[in-house]
Amino acid sequence: MRNNRSAIVALCAVLLAEAGCAEMQPAAEDAARRSGNPRMVEATHGASTLAASPLPIGDEEEKSIGEAIALQVVARYGGTIEQPDVVRYVNLVGKAVAKTSDRPDVPFRVAILNHDSINSFAAPSGYIFVTRGLLKQIQNEAELAAVFGHEIAHVSQKHLLDVIQRTKRVAGIGEEGLGYATKDPAVFKNVVDNAVKTLLDEGFDQDKETEADALGDVLAARVGYDASAYVGLLTRLRELKGDDQAFIKTHPNFSMRINAVQEAIRTNGLQSNGVLLPDRFAQRGKVV
Amino acid sequence: MKRANAWWYGTVILGAILWFGHSPAWGETLYVQTKTAQLRAGKTSLDSVVGNVRYGEAVEVLSRDGNWTEVKTSGGAKGWIFSSKLAQSNPSGGSETSARLGSSMRSGDASAVTASTGTRGLDKSSEAYADRAGILPRDRQAVARMSAYEIPDEEVEEFLKDGGLGEYAK
Numbered sequence: 001m002r003n004n005r006s007a008i009v010a011l012c013a014v015l016l017a018e019a020g021c022a023e024m025q026p027a028a029e030d031a032a033r034r035s036g037n038p039r040m041v042e043a044t045h046g047a048s049t050l051a052a053s054p055l056p057i058g059d060e061e062e063k064s065i066g067e068a069i070a071l072q073v074v075a076r077y078g079g080t081i082e083q084p085d086v087v088r089y090v091n092l093v094g095k096a097v098a099k100t101s102d103r104p105d106v107p108f109r110v111a112i113l114n115h116d117s118i119n120s121f122a123a124p125s126g127y128i129f130v131t132r133g134l135l136k137q138i139q140n141e142a143e144l145a146a147v148f149g150h151e152i153a154h155v156s157q158k159h160l161l162d163v164i165q166r167t168k169r170v171a172g173i174g175e176e177g178l179g180y181a182t183k184d185p186a187v188f189k190n191v192v193d194n195a196v197k198t199l200l201d202e203g204f205d206q207d208k209e210t211e212a213d214a215l216g217d218v219l220a221a222r223v224g225y226d227a228s229a230y231v232g233l234l235t236r237l238r239e240l241k242g243d244d245q246a247f248i249k250t251h252p253n254f255s256m257r258i259n260a261v262q263e264a265i266r267t268n269g270l271q272s273n274g275v276l277l278p279d280r281f282a283q284r285g286k287v288v
Numbered sequence: 289m290k291r292a293n294a295w296w297y298g299t300v301i302l303g304a305i306l307w308f309g310h311s312p313a314w315g316e317t318l319y320v321q322t323k324t325a326q327l328r329a330g331k332t333s334l335d336s337v338v339g340n341v342r343y344g345e346a347v348e349v350l351s352r353d354g355n356w357t358e359v360k361t362s363g364g365a366k367g368w369i370f371s372s373k374l375a376q377s378n379p380s381g382g383s384e385t386s387a388r389l390g391s392s393m394r395s396g397d398a399s400a401v402t403a404s405t406g407t408r409g410l411d412k413s414s415e416a417y418a419d420r421a422g423i424l425p426r427d428r429q430a431v432a433r434m435s436a437y438e439i440p441d442e443e444v445e446e447f448l449k450d451g452g453l454g455e456y457a458k
Contacts, residue, residue: 068414192417
């Protein structure tokens with residue numbers, strides 16, 4: 001009977017602790033121990049963990065993390081190409097597509113990486129990168145817009161921010177904003193390095209990549225670009241690299257990605273007679 | 289008589305379905321997500337301008353047709369706007385979450401910025417990260433330039449016009 005009473009007290013305390021009443025946590029754990037019920041002890045510990053979950057990442061923190069990740073991307077991919085006219089052009093294409101995203105408040109900006117590999121990346125807070133190697137494979141502005149659409153989708157869907165949230169949870173960081181980074185720069189470095197590992201070495205889950213492909217094509221089509229242009233680019237890359245040689249190991253193969261885009265075109269009724277602009281791309285988007 | 293009633297009720301129900309089906313977004317509030325945008329009398333960029341709206345301004349959706357949305361401003365002005373200029377959430381911020389989590393990027397916290405690289409420099413946390421990670425000055429400057437890179441909305445608009453994109457589609 002006494003154990004039952006303790007259990008009820010513990011259960012109430014757990015509910016309060018889960019509701020955010022941190023003051024109740026010690027009482028909950030104490031009552032759970034006295035109830036002699038191991039499940040209750042586990043539940044109170046779970047509530048404690050839940051209460052310690054990190055808060056959402058705000059704009060200021062996202063900007064700092066995004067900028068730090070951008071530093072690693074630039075460092076590992078040979079720096080950036082500084083051809084003002086081309087940089088301006090790719091930024092105009094990126095801004096045009098970003099206007100249609102679900103996070104229009106993010107200040108998207110694009111840099112060209114001085115690297116021959118065929119790749120593109122996005123860091124939080126709108127840092128978009130395209131390699132010289134990928135730019136060389138692109139044949140028109142609609143293809144470039146779809147590549148940027150893919151990267152903008154990663155940012156708008158907060159794919160990398162989710163990874164960072166998990167890292168912070170594991171590290172036990174539960175405070176608002178950038179206070180943890182100021183207190184201990186080593187902790188901030190670990191958070192950033194883990195995100196870089198996902199972005200550059202391991203890749204996102206395959207479903208996140210196909211989601212970005214599909215949404216990215218929708219974003220580009222909303223601006224008026226030809227929705228089938230991205231299928232053309234992915235098909236050429238498949239021929240060039242082979243189906244299993246997608247950008248990095250964990251990416252879906254090109255055939256899966258092409259299917260995802262074609263499905264997005266069908267289900268969203270996207271137009272395949274939109275604008276391609278091969279001439280404008282040839283004049284303004286070619287790196288030396 | 290019964291047949292006449294059934295016909296009448298059927299007409300009312302069909303009318304209701306057509307009415308709500310025609311204008312599913314009636315009454316929805318959206319927000320302007322470009323610095324400025326024009327309301328036009330019709331659904332093409334060639335139609336006359338009947339009003340202007342500003343970044344973050346709330347508008348009420350009256351109807352939709354293709355890539356265009358008919359809206360009404362709080363001042364009562366009505367007109368058509370290209371749909372990609374509207375967002376479901378207020379891009380100018382002001383939500384409780386963003387207020388609680390500190391200043392937004394648009395407000396630009398000058399105190400958190402150092403001037404060691406580029407025109408504006410990296411922020412304090414990423415500068416400290418760069419020190420720990422051994423990032424070269426060349427790469428720091430590249431990212432600082434990237435962070436500071438801005439293109440006015442008017443130029444993006446001109447770019448869209450030149451390419452026949454967005455509301456300027458031919």
